[in-house]
Amino acid sequence: MSQQKALMLEKAKGPLVVSAAQPILKPGPGQLSVKVIAVALNPVDWKIQAWDVLLKEYPAILGLDIAGDVEEIGEGVEGFSRGDKVFCQGFFGNEMAGFQQYTLIPADIVGKIPSNIDYAQAATIPGAFTTAAISLFKAQPEGAGLNPTFDLDIKFAGRSAVIVGGSTSVGQYVIQLFKLLGYSTIIAYASAHHTDYLKSIGATHVIERGEVPVGSLAEAAKKIANAPIEIAYNAVGDKDSQAACIDAIIEGGQVPDVNPEVVENEDSKNGKRVFTIFATPHHPPHREFCRILWKTLPNLVQKGVIVPNRVEKLPNGLAGIDQGLQKLKANKVSGVKLVAFPQETA
Ligand SMILES: NC(=O)c1ccc[n+]([C@@H]2O[C@H](COP(=O)([O-])OP(=O)(O)OC[C@H]3O[C@@H](n4cnc5c(N)ncnc54)[C@H](OP(=O)(O)O)[C@@H]3O)[C@@H](O)[C@H]2O)c1
Structure with missing residues (x-):
């Protein structure tokens, strides 16, 4: 299998459309490929779509808060095995975004999902x-x-x-x-x-x-x-x-x-x-701090010191995300995180 489904923002301020023919990328050195099981929605996702901010290239894939399974391991990565349940913060740009079925991520800013939370809860945490x-x-x-x-x-x-x-x-x-x-x-x-x-x-x-x-x-x-x-x-x-x-x-x-x-x-x-704040581990000045963060965070969650946000699950896989973003934009999300499940895309 070399192709996957992804939710594409085809052009600036354009519609979000599920595409069934996006490539699954191979991890480079130091990277993991992750099968995205759950992805949380953030206000920045609708702001990018509505305001044409932060992105330089279209078509684009949005979505930053990722939880899933390690699919493939890049050269030089240690400490992860295929099938490990992981969570991480993606980035603007199609390689590392979450509104798709597979994504890449540098292994040094990935955590293993603690056993006391599920994929959806894990996706509420990173960003x-x-x-x-x-x-x-x-x-x-x-x-x-x-x-x-x-x-x-x-x-x-x-x-x-x-x-x-x-x-x-x-x-x-x-x-x-x-x-x-x-x-x-x-x-x-x-x-x-x-x-x-x-x-x-x-x-x-x-x-x-x-x-x-x-x-x-x-x-x-x-x-x-x-x-x-x-x-x-x-x-x-x-x-x-x-x-x-x-x-x-x-x-x-x-x-x-x-x-x-x-x-x-x-x-x-x-x-x-x-x-x-420019809150991303992909910003070079934040990288070292975020490496420490990702070493510390899973343990804090496992101990119950940090609890995830409460979850509202969205139906229809990637196709359900658009409606969730409209709800966020309309200020109708109250105290919960909206989470979608890309593998459930029809
Ligand atoms: N700079 C960065 O790197 C960065 C990173 C992440 C997020 N952000 C920004 O941070 C903001 C929060 O993001 P989020 O994902 O945490 O938001 P969120 O969870 O979607 O926020 C929804 C909540 O905001 C509350 N709220 C709305 N207006 C309020 C007000 N005037 N006073 C008190 N509470 C209010 C609502 O309360 P009720 O339930 O009472 O309606 C609701 O529970 C967004 O603007 C986002 O774009 C920036």
Whole structure:
């Protein structure tokens, strides 16, 4: 078998079309070929389709969050066998994208799926967890520098942190990483129906969006915090959320912001640092950090320290992805990750 099905974005701002005649690529040195069993959807997928951003070439295959089975092993790769269940973060560009039945991936940024989660749960983790980890842990200027070596003994007991958008996929991993870092007070801003779940994964307090407008969030967070707030995470990415984060922190504090349009020099003010994230292990400056991340992450999941997002399964294999992306675009996805199953494509 040398051909596979893939969901093709045929041209900029064009439709997504299932193609039955895409080549299955052979892994090069250092790479694995992975049979994609589950792939999670991300806001960036619909943004690329709608806005023609990030990609240079079409037709293109999207999809970044991959879980599947090792199909073939490239030269020089050690530690993997055919059939191993793995998860990883793909990349924009057809070789390593997830909305297809087989993909390539460098073996040094792949993890084995822990036995306590399934393929769909595993697919919820890579991109959003990497976003949270790079922005919180990695050294400045790309991160907040809280734990650049992923040293699990580093603790921030007594400290307080805020996460605006606690129920976003990224926000859920940010909450869990603050918990891992030992923060004493972790304040999430989210809809009321997420409160119990966010507390179960590490939020100590949830400020409810329906009760407290975003403009009053900083004041509410300061009342709760048991210490000056040094970090407030904008997992929503809009200007109002960013302003609330800036208001919440002390001088010298930091605001990691998921909005890629944030420019650090322009937005940093009053001695408060606001910075964006380019969260991919394929970006050369992130590679070494992400190698450590992928060595550490499976163990954290196996121990239940990091739990995956809750899953909403999409029907119809690759053909079901388009509808999922429309749902994401319409802001109708609430606290779950949409996951598709490429092998189920008719
Ligand atoms: N820079 C990067 O490298 C990078 C990487 C990953 C993601 N991102 C960006 O990060 C953002 C989050 O991505 P995601 O996948 O984590 O999102 P997501 O899970 O799809 O976000 C959906 C959630 O957002 C919540 N939400 C929407 N508006 C909110 C607001 N104003 N205040 C609080 N919560 C709000 C919704 O809450 P309700 O349930 O209450 O409606 C819903 O639960 C996206 O813009 C994405 O493009 C950037």
